[in-house]
Amino acid sequence: MTTAALLGGYRRDERRRAILLAAACLLLAGICAVDLATGPSAMPLAEALRALAAGPEGADRTLAAILWQIRLPTTLMGVLVGASLGVAGLQMQTILDNPLASPFTLGFSAAAGFGAALAIMFGAALPVAGWLLAPAAAFVTTLAAAGLVYIVARLRGSGPEVLVLGGIAVLFLFQALQLLLQYMASPEVLQQIVFWLFGSLLKANWTSIAVLAAIMAAVLPVLARDVWQLTALRLGEAHARSLGVAVTGLRRRVLLCVALLTAGAVAFVGTIGFVGLAAPHAARALAGEDQRVLMPLAALVGAIMLVGASVLAKTLSPGAVLPVGIVTAIIGVPMLFALVLRRGAGERS
């Protein structure tokens, strides 16, 4: 094969990937438009667009409230949370070198649930607005869990086995604490805790969007700087080291990034877990291992999955609120099965 042929193949690949990213962006924009246009008040699309254009202070106050205070925050939150979880899941799979990994692998979701339960049960005593309390507590406990894993990684090196075992210990610790709280809670409080765990985009508001956007703005550049190293790590730790990647430091840095993204995502909407597992696999099946494309694509696929689930939930049950976490898992499972079956067939031949 000549150099020119190789170069041509590479260029073709690059073009294909650019088209892939553009198509994913378009699909996301389309699904967001559908999400903004659907809702139980059944206003025609034109009216919805007019209300959107009129701004939050539009003449028809009810329409303005529906578009700007209810639909738009939910949609944007779906995009941000889906993208965060997509990226966090991808990098967790990368640093743990494990296809089963997700943002919640190292006990992060149990920690978030424990934090929220703590706030729901005992938060009344604190002089903090009630609606901010559970998110803040979930955020802090998720970071605490990440901190525990990080300390283990510092003491014993950050190999995947150490991280996974440390993470499992953290998982059981927070799960036990959360169960203890649930045991102590009265039925009404218990129901609140369980509903928090379901995950719901309805808790979205402009504050939560700002917080999550800020986290992404801080974390994504750090990860973007490491795309080549992360791609190399997928070749295996020994290969990556031989290519000059400082694997230990990379793992710790990425672990913190994943913790921040996950904490921000779960704090406001609860544990919507499945996106973080399925989106990276779907993105990898489409784009391969090059993180320059894989990372943005994982984010886009995560956002598409979550906003799509939100549209589906609204269509299935217009009046009542169907927790989007449950819907995501239900529509995500066939997707994951399809991926597994496709890959299995490829390996056999």
Added chain:
Amino acid sequence: MNRLTAALAAMLTLGCALLAVVPSAEAEIVVTDVEGRRVTLAAPAQRVLLGFYYEDFLAIVGPGAMDRVVAISRAPWKDWRPMQYRAYAAAIPRIEALADVGSLDAGSFAVEAAVAARPDVAILAAWQFKGLGPAVATLEAAGVPVVVVDYNAQTVERHVASTLVIGKVMGAEARAERLAAAYRAAVEDTTARVERADGGRPRVYVELGQKGPAEYGNSYGNGMWAGVIALAGGDNIAAGQVASWGPLSPEYVLASQPEVVLITGSEWLNAPDGVLMGFGIEQGLTRERLAGYPGRPGWQDLPAVAGGQVHALYHGGTRTLYDYVYLRYLAKVLHPAAFADVDPAAELKAYYARNLPIAAEGTFMLRLAARP
């Protein structure tokens, strides 16, 4: 050989003794509880294990009722209605000293503790009876007959049947019959007035006010408040949307344009934004917590908010012998002309004054004044 004879003799004596304590048929009380079970008691119960419906038991049995209770399931009272529990415990110190058999919800209901209290009857709620399952047979095998009552069903028939069952078990038939008749009359009077009223069925939105205005709480599509709204002649916007309870979509609430909004409050200990109501809660606090709801996005143009029809009702106000006062409050909100001469708040006070050892002091129902 000698030892064997002695053992046989002892067993025989024991057998005879057991036969002797079985009472003669003439003195028996036979009740059929709300589950259709026939239960036989030797005499009106003097040592009661009380599972739930503490207030209704107190009202039916009258003065000295608690002196005949030896054990309760404490959590459903102390944890679910803490301020109410405190008010009763202050009036009747014996309540704090009663044996606790644990709570079904926490999985701590201990049959051993129930038997150890040596009750001569256990009065349980239907949900406790179903939840206990085989443990009921264990209780009965240990000599504690179980009588089931049910006010959670919220039907006049079950309310009346439950009241008469407690009256018979406790030998308080006269009070039970008076209370049951009063309950039936109050509900029938309400439905008759609703039927006579004209002006259609206003759209009603009910929400559990535990989470505060920042987040939409549960609404009721069936049972609980949904039953009260239907009986009071309202059109419940949650009907057909949520199966029994669950939050409605904020947009659906806006699109439904409810004409009356009910936020239900209770004595929650850890609901920093929740609408607090019940015993010992000042009206000002309830109003302050309720005041945030009309400020929700898009709510200022809802007919209910514009028309000043945002109300708070005590969440514990269903499933008791006096729950008709909340039914009548809502019916009056929906059909003011037909209930012009009805004062539900005064009816509540009167019920407590006549039937219960404490006064109804606190906030149980109020209307949020329209904003200027």
